[in-house]
Amino acid sequence: MFEDLLSLLFPESCYACDGAMARGEKYICTGCNIKLPYTNYHVHGATELNPLQRRFWGKVQVRYAFSYLLFMPKGRVQRILHKLKYKGGKELGVHLGNRYGSLLSDYHYTDQFDLIVPVPLHKHKLRRRGYNQSDCFGKGLSESMKLPFKADALLRTIDTSTQTRKNRLDRWHNVEQVFQVKQPESIKGRRILLVDDVMTTGATLEACAAVLLSVGATEVSVVTIAAA
Numbered sequence: 001m002f003e004d005l006l007s008l009l010f011p012e013s014c015y016a017c018d019g020a021m022a023r024g025e026k027y028i029c030t031g032c033n034i035k036l037p038y039t040n041y042h043v044h045g046a047t048e049l050n051p052l053q054r055r056f057w058g059k060v061q062v063r064y065a066f067s068y069l070l071f072m073p074k075g076r077v078q079r080i081l082h083k084l085k086y087k088g089g090k091e092l093g094v095h096l097g098n099r100y101g102s103l104l105s106d107y108h109y110t111d112q113f114d115l116i117v118p119v120p121l122h123k124h125k126l127r128r129r130g131y132n133q134s135d136c137f138g139k140g141l142s143e144s145m146k147l148p149f150k151a152d153a154l155l156r157t158i159d160t161s162t163q164t165r166k167n168r169l170d171r172w173h174n175v176e177q178v179f180q181v182k183q184p185e186s187i188k189g190r191r192i193l194l195v196d197d198v199m200t201t202g203a204t205l206e207a208c209a210a211v212l213l214s215v216g217a218t219e220v221s222v223v224t225i226a227a228a
Helices: 002-009 030-035 076-086 090-106 123-129 133-145 168-175 203-214
Strands: 065-070 115-118 154-156 179-181 191-199 219-227
Touching: 065 076, 065 090, 076 090, 076 133, 076 191, 076 219, 090 133, 090 219, 115 133, 133 191, 154 203, 179 203, 191 203, 203 219
Parallel strands: 065 219, 115 191, 191 219
Antiparallel strands: 154 179
């Protein structure tokens, strides 16, 4: 009863619109859940009908490429990502992973992967922020898809400068030498689902996928919360 009174007097705010949420709503209000720009890329799988899949053609071998949402500047998705990355929204990341993982499971993708691996932050940035937002999303996927999750599979050896305002070639040169596999034996022969928060050009995911394949991963697929 006391918790009900608190929620009535001090309702939680929606991460997408900042509006007060009704009783029973969690993280994102019903109105925003209806209006979020879902990609539905999982429906098309690894085909030319999936525009995210086409981004990797001729660059690195990626089995599947999925993203839960479309990134739109100054919209709901940008607010969600900002709060996930900079406002301590760790539970939000897990929640989004649970939701999308359940959807991927409904489409029978669970049997396509052996291990979930997040794109890492450099230790200095991780110390400043306190958590890796890609870890949060990956943990949610792991829970709902019943797949193992290895947060420390990849290591970021160089704290790269921000990718903002760089062109695609500059972004690639900025990340191509910065990732290492910590324990190659844990990757060899396994189908990896590589997780990140947002995809712009895909340079970071390309670099990580290339490193994973170089140590013997059978396949690499990628999934993000949002794609621009």
